[in-house]
Amino acid sequence: MKKSIFSVAMALVAGLFASCGTSAPKANLEGASKVDSLSYAIGMAQTQGLKDYLVARMGMDTTYMSQFVEGVLEAADADDKKNAYYSGTQIGQQVVNQIIPGVTMQVFAGKDGKLNEKSFTEAFIAGATQKGQKMEPAQAQETAMNLMKVIQENNDSTADLTAQIDTFSYAMGLAQTQGLRDFLVYRMGVDTLYMGDFAKGLKEGIAAGDDAKKMAFYTGIQIGQQVATQIIPGVTRDVFGANGELNKNNFMAGFVAGVTEKGQLLHPMAAQEVAMRLMEELKNERFEQEFGSNKAQGEAFLDSIAKTEGVVKTESGLCYKVITAGKGAIPTKTDKVKVNYRGTLIDGTEFDSSYKRNEPMTFRADQVIAGWTEALTMMPVGSKWMLYIPQDLAYGSRDAGTIKPFSTLIFEVELLDIEK
Numbered sequence: 529m530k531k532s533i534f535s536v537a538m539a540l541v542a543g544l545f546a547s548c549g550t551s552a553p554k555a556n557l558e559g560a561s562k563v564d565s566l567s568y569a570i571g572m573a574q575t576q577g578l579k580d581y582l583v584a585r586m587g588m589d590t591t592y593m594s595q596f597v598e599g600v601l602e603a604a605d606a607d608d609k610k611n612a613y614y615s616g617t618q619i620g621q622q623v624v625n626q627i628i629p630g631v632t633m634q635v636f637a638g639k640d641g642k643l644n645e646k647s648f649t650e651a652f653i654a655g656a657t658q659k660g661q662k663m664e665p666a667q668a669q670e671t672a673m674n675l676m677k678v679i680q681e682n683n684d685s686t687a688d689l690t691a692q693i694d695t696f697s698y699a700m701g702l703a704q705t706q707g708l709r710d711f712l713v714y715r716m717g718v719d720t721l722y723m724g725d726f727a728k729g730l731k732e733g734i735a736a737g738d739d740a741k742k743m744a745f746y747t748g749i750q751i752g753q754q755v756a757t758q759i760i761p762g763v764t765r766d767v768f769g770a771n772g773e774l775n776k777n778n779f780m781a782g783f784v785a786g787v788t789e790k791g792q793l794l795h796p797m798a799a800q801e802v803a804m805r806l807m808e809e810l811k812n813e814r815f816e817q818e819f820g821s822n823k824a825q826g827e828a829f830l831d832s833i834a835k836t837e838g839v840v841k842t843e844s845g846l847c848y849k850v851i852t853a854g855k856g857a858i859p860t861k862t863d864k865v866k867v868n869y870r871g872t873l874i875d876g877t878e879f880d881s882s883y884k885r886n887e888p889m890t891f892r893a894d895q896v897i898a899g900w901t902e903a904l905t906m907m908p909v910g911s912k913w914m915l916y917i918p919q920d921l922a923y924g925s926r927d928a929g930t931i932k933p934f935s936t937l938i939f940e941v942e943l944l945d946i947e948k
Contacts, residue, residue: 552597555781557793566806567775570763571782572799574755578787582747592744597784599748604756604780612722613729614749615712620733621746623652631700635676644694648701649734655705657727668702675699717757755783767810769818815925815933826919826936829874833916846899847916848906851940856909859946861894865904866945872938879930888944897922900939907943915939 555568582588588596606614632643651668654660663671675696682689712718718726736742764773782799785792794802834841839849859865868888870881882889893904899917907913919934927933 552601552784552788553777553781555778555793560778562806562810563772564775564778566767566803566810567778568782569794569799569802569806570774571779572786572792572794572796573782573803574759575783575786576796576800578751579789582787586747586750588744588747589740592741593788595741595744596748596751597788599745599750600752600755600784600787601748601780603749603752604776606753606756608719609722609725611716611753612718612725613732614753615716615718616726616729616731617733617736617746618716618729618750619656619708620730621736621743622733623649623730624734624737627704635679635696639680641679641689641693643700644697647694647697651698651701652705653727653730655702656708656730657723658709661702662698663702665702665706668699669706671699672696672703755780763807767807767814769814771814772810812925815927819933819935822932822936823919823934826874826934829936830916830918839916842902844898844902844921845918846902846921848903849914849916850911851914852910852912852942854908854910854912854943856943857946858906858908859893859904859943861901861905862892864890864892864947865943866890866947867904868942868944870940873931874936874938877930890947899937900941903941904943907941909943909945912940912942915941 555564557565557568560568579590582596583590602610603614628643628645628648631648636642651662654662655665655668675692678692679689679696709720712726713720733746736746760774760776760779767774782794786796786799830841830845830847833839833847836849839847841847866888867890868882870878870883872878894901896904897917899915899921902921903913903915915938917937917939919936922935922937923931923933925933931937
């Protein structure tokens, strides 16, 4: 009772039921670019297991799959005004299908009483829009808690109890909206300029009840807004950074084909493999353009270091210099080692140091970058070496924060012990 239901994250986003048809996007992969092919493949790959989830977890009737698809496509193109409306319908559906039944079960289980749904809904709408409230939300919370105890301890239909239930219903409805406005703005992206549209959607969602056909459309809206606000932007950032975008039409074509299991241009399992491969290729191409100079600078640095007195270069390209020659055992790849280290870029920028933390690290010798594994399996315990690790034995094309793609790394490594 002390926590509003909106103090925790809700599931996806719901929306308006529409009776008119929306044509599914089409894609043609013949001669398609990597971006177009990736867009279709990743759209389809996102649908693996989705149909079972819709049925088992969201209670959707697949008889109305066309309404679900219509909802997905509507939400994918929603503007701020529609987003506010759809957010209202989502929460309205949660009110009528989850919150009210949940409160009713908690308060009246095994009793003859019944929540006044009209008062609850009136208060919820007033609290959500912050208009026409008959009491403050904090007062509503306290009132609801006090009356809940009274109602649970009584089980008759006296006029007093009926009035108490009415007041409780209103107070509980209003109490449920604490924190809702912030949730709408910061978690659901609702623009408060369109709170009127949100309120309209909220009433629509409540009025729709558990109509299976409308619920299919609402479920499509939920998934579609997640696609539009999370999945597509997330993939775009990961693959293209700030310099490219997915083909939205192809993504949606793949998504719709995958979830309806109709007109698929790829097998879903193949789509997953294609998506992973093309994402990697496109990311590498972007990193080559943005960070290719790191590779050239690293190679020049290693060529210079390899000519320095005392530096040894291995067949893999790893360069090392013995600072202190230890006399202990030499680890195998599967041994757990204890080390102190300091890591820098070739320009001297330090990115990590166990010395500064005053805390040696322990790990298996084969659970680090390849350059480390190679060096550790040559170092006797008690040794301190300088390692000059080429990018392909370090993080390669990965962006690791301070360590940008294709960075050559320098480590001072001290092997303290092999832990059994």
